[in-house]
Structure formats: structure tokens, C-alpha cells
Amino acid sequence: MAVLRSFGLGASVARAALGWIRRDQRAGALERTNFHGRTVSLAGGPALALGATVGAVAGAPDIRTAAAAVTAGMTSGSVGFYDDMAGNQPAQKSVKGFAGHLGALREGQVTSGLVKIVGLGAAGLAASALIGSKRTSFLGRTTDVVLGAGVIAGMANFVNLLDLRPGRAIKAGVAIGVPVGGGVAAGTLGAATALLPEDLGEEIMLGDAGANAMGSLLGVALTSRTGTWGRFSALAALVALTAASEKVSYTKVIQDTPWLRRVDELGRRPA
Numbered sequence: 457m458a459v460l461r462s463f464g465l466g467a468s469v470a471r472a473a474l475g476w477i478r479r480d481q482r483a484g485a486l487e488r489t490n491f492h493g494r495t496v497s498l499a500g501g502p503a504l505a506l507g508a509t510v511g512a513v514a515g516a517p518d519i520r521t522a523a524a525a526v527t528a529g530m531t532s533g534s535v536g537f538y539d540d541m542a543g544n545q546p547a548q549k550s551v552k553g554f555a556g557h558l559g560a561l562r563e564g565q566v567t568s569g570l571v572k573i574v575g576l577g578a579a580g581l582a583a584s585a586l587i588g589s590k591r592t593s594f595l596g597r598t599t600d601v602v603l604g605a606g607v608i609a610g611m612a613n614f615v616n617l618l619d620l621r622p623g624r625a626i627k628a629g630v631a632i633g634v635p636v637g638g639g640v641a642a643g644t645l646g647a648a649t650a651l652l653p654e655d656l657g658e659e660i661m662l663g664d665a666g667a668n669a670m671g672s673l674l675g676v677a678l679t680s681r682t683g684t685w686g687r688f689s690a691l692a693a694l695v696a697l698t699a700a701s702e703k704v705s706y707t708k709v710i711q712d713t714p715w716l717r718r719v720d721e722l723g724r725r726p727a
Contacts, residue, residue: 465643510643515638537664539664585605599684618706626648
């Protein structure tokens with residue numbers, strides 16, 4: 457019942473937040489053009505971040521995990537939203553990838569993408585430290601916190617990498633969150649699935665705000681339910697998947713794999 461309550465609360469808050477944001481007189485500033493050339497709204501990002509954080513907190517098993525969910529969800533959503541807005545400027549849009557942001561920094565330019573990278577790392581470290589470790593030695597606890605930080609920040613980045621087509625990031629979030637289980641994942645998925653119809657219908661997009669928040673909260677859920685080897689395995693997988701994205705296009709892999717293509721296109725508005 458607790459899992460269902462957190463799922464429902466996350467969904468309710470996300471739906472309410474989406475309606476409120478879309479009715480705001482400044483909502484026009486959130487409009488973007490997607491890959492089909494259709495006008496969509498970034499309102500889905502902050503709505504998901506808020507709903508997922510509230511749902512995750514409601515489903516947290518203890519106060520430390522709840523604090524970790526607030527830290528990860530709201531920080532990731534905030535720096536992601538900042539990148540969504542500031543990164544739309546021409547001077548910022550030309551800078552791509554971690555190397556590109558570091559190169560811009562060497563030239564004296566602090567990009568919105570770099571702010572997001574630092575914010576995600578700090579949020580992951582703080583959230584992981586709040587979750588803590590069951591190991592007794594200082595080295596063991598430190599190792600667990602560092603691994604957890606990598607999982608939380610890495611999951612935020614990975615989900616964001618998938619947010620290139622309508623509904624893809626949310627579907628991936630469900631595939632990750634359901635096996636993880638627990639109230640934190642349930643609250644996160646409640647908010648995400650509540651916005652799936654508008655995402656698939658190309659009315660909204662998650663942007664960095666929504667994708668980063670969803671990913672970081674799923675990272676919190678995974679970190680809070682695993683020990684050293686679970687965190688290490690998850691981090692190793694995330695590192696491998698992120699490194700692979702630098703060499704191959706996930707979109708091309710999905711298009712070239714029939715069953716992945718069918719899942720990816722399920723429920724999506726026709727081109």
C-alpha cells in the first residue's frame with residue numbers, strides 16, 4: 457500500500473504541476489521545436505521533477521533516504537532546467553560534450569552545461585552521503601558513498617542521453633525502476649508515467665530538468681537498496697553505456713533492432 461500511495465502522490469503532483477506551469481503567462485518561454493518540427497513545451501521537465509521528488513520522499517523508508525531524494529531530485533531538476541533555458545542561447549548550443557565544456561572553461565566561459573555537470577556531481581555526492589553505508593570501516597563507508605554518488609549522477613546523465621524521442625526516457629525509466637522496486641522508485645515512476653501521454657503526443661518534452669531528475673531519483677532508489685557490489689555493478693554498467701554513447705548512436709541502435717524499435721514507437725504520435 458505504501459508503494460501505491462507514493463506512486464499515486466507522485467502522479468497527482470506531476471499532473472497538477474504540469475497544468476499550473478502550462479497556464480502561467482510566461483509559459484511561452486518554454487516552447488521549443490522538436491525533431492519533427494512540432495512545437496512542444498518544456499513544462500514537462502519541472503512538473504516531473506517536482507512530482508517525482510514529492511513521490512520519492514513519500515515512499516522513502518527513512519528520513520535520511522527522504523533527504524537524499526529531496527537533494528538529488530530538486531538539485532538535478534534545477535540545474536537541468538537552468539541548462540534547458542540558458543543552453544538554448546546560440547553561444548551555448550555550439551558547446552557539446554564534457555570535453556567541450558572543459559574547453560570552454562579554459563577559454564574563460566562557464567557554460568550552462570558545465571554548471572549542470574557540477575550540480576549533478578554535487579547532488580549525487582550529497583545524496584549518497586545521506587544514504588550512507590552499513591559498513592563499519594572508514595574506507596568501506598567512503599567507498600560506498602563514492603560509488604553511490606557515481607550511480608546517482610551517472611543515472612541522471614544516462615536517462616538524459618535517452619531523451620531524444622518522445623516517451624523514450626520514461627519507458628527506460630520504467631524498465632530500470634520496476635526491478636529496483638521500493639517506494640522511492642514508485643514515487644518517481646508515478647510522476648513519469650502520469651506525463652507519458654503528453655510526452656508521447658509531442659505536447660511536452662522532459663528536457664534536462666525532467667530527465668536528470670528522474671534519473672537521479674532512480675539512482676537514489678538503487679543506491680539505497682544495494683550494498684558495495686550492487687553499487688559497483690550499477691556504476692560499471694553506467695560507465696560502459698555512457699562510453700558507448702560516445703561511439704555509437706543509441707537512436708540508430710534502436711532503429712536497427714526490431715523489438716527495440718517496436719517498444720520505442722509504442723504509443724507515439726505518427727510522424
